[in-house]
Amino acid sequence: MKNYFFYISILFLFLFSSCVSKKKFVYLQGSQDFSNVSTNYDPIIQNDDLLSIVVTTQEVEAAAPFNLPSYLVDNEGKIDFPVIGNIQVSGYSIKELKSMLKQKLATHLIDPVINIKILNFKVTVLGDVAGPGIKSFDNHRVTLFDAIGASGDLTIFAKRNNVLIVRDIQGLKTFNRIDITKADFVNSPFYYLDQNDLVYVEQRKSKINSAALPTISLYASLFGLLLTSTILLTR
Structure with missing residues (x-):
């Protein structure tokens, strides 16, 4: 019986430690009152446009x-x-x-x-997205979510709270970290992208470990098998 409780404790500890909070995956969390959000985005013209x-x-x-x-x-x-x-x-x-x-x-x-x-509005999306590359658009009201959508969305391993946007402002490169899990991101000057912006999505360090973890359904199967085996062994 002691072995029974030992195995069950180890399994639950493993399951609990491997769970990742959904807060790391959900976009635009928090207050979503966007009534005061300005949509009067006006891009700045650049060389080679x-x-x-x-x-x-x-x-x-x-x-x-x-x-x-x-x-x-x-x-x-x-x-x-x-x-x-x-x-x-x-x-x-x-x-x-x-x-x-x-x-x-x-x-x-x-x-x-x-x-x-x-006419040549484009941004580059790199890193932990399904389809990285140069994304072209036929209008200049392009949001960061438009670029992410055009890239097939972020992978489950992407750092949604630390997206890097590299922007050229009159010849000066700026590096800007964005948290798209927060609802107030829509008020950010980086909600709308400028042409030639670079969007880089970093991957979480736990990617390798997470990729090696079984799915929840497999956990359930293993739990059932372990429980059955433990009961038989302790009779």
């Missing part, structure tokens, strides 16, 4: 020269815009560039309407 700039006005023919297929931001942060010439655009937000172009075009067009889009 490929821009779509569409100009419309009542005078269709007058606007036609400005509507090229795309504009490439050169390594000095400029684009060559018809009639106006070279314009510094790197460092401007989409909204700021719209305002600037509208002012410059006011002498050429009547009430121009300008729409700007980044």
Whole structure:
């Protein structure tokens, strides 16, 4: 009978020690009142961005020269815009560039309407995700969860509370640690990604040990077998 209690104690201790709190896996925990979250994300234009700039006005023919297929931001942060010439655009937000172009075009067009889009928006996702690589998007309102979803989600071994985002801000690399298990992450300046961001997901140190553990169903089978064997041996 002593052996019976000994084996049962060891099994429960093993099961308890191998369990991992679900808090390490669940996204956006805590208060989820997002009523005050701003969705007015406005990306900053960078060198090598490929821009779509569409100009419309009542005078269709007058606007036609400005509507090229795309504009490439050169390594000095400029684009060559018809009639106006070279314009510094790197460092401007989409909204700021719209305002600037509208002012410059006011002498050429009547009430121009300008729409700007980044055509080559991409981020790189590496580390403990199902499908790492470069992820391209057809819009510039890309959240970290969009990138994670495009990568097939994080693996069960990923550190969800320590996701690294490397961001270039006007030539300066910044390294930012993000906890996506917290609901207030949506208020972070890194909830929306900038083009060319690098997202790196580190794996937990317990990955190797966790990978070697049986599943819960196997635990149950082993428990039943051990219990039966112990009862037979102690009769």
